[in-house]
Amino acid sequence: MTGAKKEVAMQARRDHTLRVIKGAKPGVPGRASQRRIVPRQLPRPAEPIEDLLKRLDREPVEDPAEVEDPAGGDDPANADGPPEEGTGERPADEPAAAAPAGRGRMLVVLLVAVLAATVTAAGVTGHRWYVDRATDQARQEALAAARQASVTFVSVSAASVDRDIQRITAGATGDFKDEFTRGQSQVRAAVVENKVDSRGSVLRAGLVSGDRRRAVVLVAVDATVKNVKAPQGRPSHYRIQLDMVRDKGSGRWLVSRLQFVG
Template identity: 30%
Template sequence: MADDDDTSAGLTAESTGLPARRRASRSAGPPVEPVTTSPAEPTDPVDAPASATVATAVKEAGAGAPEPDAGESTSAAPEPVAEDADEAPDARAGSRRALVGWILTLVLVVALVAAAVALLIQRNNAAQRDEQRNAFVQTARQTVLNLTTIKPDTAKEDVDRILAGASGEFKSEFDGREDPFVGVVKQAGVTTVGKILESGFESQDGNTAKVLVAARADVSTPDGTQNGPRDFRMRVTVTDDGGTMTASKVEFVP
């Protein structure tokens, strides 16, 4: 009854200056834990406009960007670096250039070898041709020298030497006339000593060639009336019979 006594005595909270006591009331159910909140951080009045400006710019930039499709995953694998994509074509191009260079080098080597072989063959053919032509000329010179060198004491040997290097038409001219010719030379006592003045290759047809020969024969007779040099020009046809050179024809050229 204290409350009634206090009220009736005229003592109230306002008159006494003490805080009024409140009657505690509790709702039904388990007790609720008090929620503790941290005091809000003070906002710097200077930075507020800048933050609002940045937020507005970010929002506007986001609004302009295309939204991702629903089917696409935001965690897609990153695209390959452009440098790797460029390195592969460069590597292939480098391989092709190396292959082309190798092929060109091989072709050049083959061409050089072929040219060297062709040059060697040509040189060998030229050497063989020159050697054969020289043999033709030497055979013609020896034939004319044998014809212009005859002595009475060695007439038989001289004629045999002429026939040893003769063939074809030229050899047939001595058939059956060898002995009479030797007899005439011995009887006349005429001596001739030949000397080759000049010779030259004229033409060739297969294994046969024609050679021009200029010769001089010094003639001596027993009475001396026919002494003196005699000049001759002859065209000798030489035949190569398996490497054996013989005079097949002799003609006097004016």
Template identity: 35%
Template sequence: MNDNDNRRPRRRAARSAGPPVEETAAETVPASEDSTVKLAEAAVKSEDVTVKSADVAVKSEDVAVESDDATVPPAASEPVDLGKSAEDEAPRSRGLVLALAAAIVLVLALVVGAGFAAFTAYSANQDEDLRAQYTETARQAVLNLTTIRAETAKEDIDRILSVASGDFKTEFDGRVDPFMDVVKQANVVSTGEVVESGIVTADDESAQVLVAAKQMVSNNGSPEPQSRQYRFRVTVSNADTGMTVSKVEFVG
């Protein structure tokens, strides 16, 4: 072989560069698009993480709200002592009941006391009124006995008998006319005056009253008035028809 033959260029088999057709199809996606997809996936994952972070934040806010609610003080006017038990409250309740019972007893005592005082005052007033009536009746009877005039003898004797009863009235039975005649004939003029009086004994039915009286008397035998002093024990009876004098005694 000559040198010309050695210099002839050799032809190589024609072959396209790169991988097989199938591999080329699989990798037809450009590198830039693949990077974009990966970035999108990373962005989605980032958003997912953000959402989760937001959920965590919401849960944290819920926990904070519950914590705030737990720290809100009770609306009661007095602080609540959680250490107190039902056994601790029982003595307090009993104390309140006892205090209330004591207050009720005190009120009842005051009411009863006021009622008793009113009744006592009423009874005292009743007794005073009764004693005053006994005294007034006895004084009037003595005044009637010591005041007699010839000109008004009949009226004077009737006035004496108007309050007489019992033994005192019996003493005048059958003696009214003779007594009146003596007063007229002697021209008696007597004027009585009650000086003092006081109750000896008294109850609802009768009383004994001492009455001191003074009398100025004149008659035909003694034209000049003469003073006389008397003391009477008068028994006054209390009946449905009123008070009357049932007995009169001279005691000096």
């Protein structure tokens, strides 16, 4: 074989691959089995390897700083992009998700409870203010009634004894009214017989205790008393304690007990 033929044969062996074909007849005993040789053409590259290497050398190399940070980093582009799943963030223009129905009912119940508590507190405060104001007003009325009752009790004249006794009785109630009514005839006789003329005035008065129904008041009274033994009159000083009761029907404060305390 010439050198040219040998070169052709070697090239053929490089470009072909031997493969065993299934279904070939088995060899005859005593004879070497024969194989069918089928030439297979290998795929050729799309472009010569030298051109591919040259093209890769000419392409620009990526800058590592411009590669996107997988963790998000401080990349401005990443800040404007859609948030990753599970981060809980949402774009600024995306509407907030509606609250669940259960949460909405809880908020309504909480609001109703707060309003109810506020109304209750306002009602309690208003009632307390009303009670305090009514009690204070009642005490002032009881004090004024006690001052007037004290003056009425010590201001008696023979010239107007029946009218004076009637005023004392009209302002009395309870035990005091019963006692005075039983003894008013003796009082009238003594005033007329001694030609009594007494005129009193309140110096001081103070509330000992009291509420909207009852009160205890101390009153200091000065009086000028004239009678057959002192026609020019003589001064007298009294300290009187009055137990006052508010009448349910008329609302007037009446004397239920009167006693001299000094």
